[in-house]
Amino acid sequence: MAKKISLEDRLFLVQRNFGKKSHITIDQEAFRKDPVKPILFICPARVFLLNESSGECVINHENCLECGTCQVASRYVKWTNPSSGFGVTYKYS
Numbered sequence: 231m232a233k234k235i236s237l238e239d240r241l242f243l244v245q246r247n248f249g250k251k252s253h254i255t256i257d258q259e260a261f262r263k264d265p266v267k268p269i270l271f272i273c274p275a276r277v278f279l280l281n282e283s284s285g286e287c288v289i290n291h292e293n294c295l296e297c298g299t300c301q302v303a304s305r306y307v308k309w310t311n312p313s314s315g316f317g318v319t320y321k322y323s
């Protein structure tokens with residue numbers, strides 16, 4: 231049986247350098263009104279988390295894998311390419 235690898239261990243395989251300025255923004259009002267909130271489930275790196283007390287979406291942009299899935303799944307997420315010199319580098323590919 232294959233060993234189960236945690237998300238944290240998988241993310242360790244990706245070298246990320248995003249700096250402090252987020253390349254992802256979100257329309258928090260639209261997020262609050264969305265009853266489904268798909269970005270909480272579709273992001274493979276758990277970049278988007280729900281703040282239960284405020285109802286806002288917390289963005290951990292430094293975990294982003296640049297897969298683009300959030301752009302397809304949500305109209306209220308604005309994702310841009312990281313600035314030159316920033317972003318992900320895959321160690322084994």
Ligand code: SF4
Pocket residue numbers: 254272273274275276277293294295296297298299300301309
């Ligand atoms: S691009 Fe992919 S990894 Fe990055 S925030 Fe969007 S869904 Fe998550």
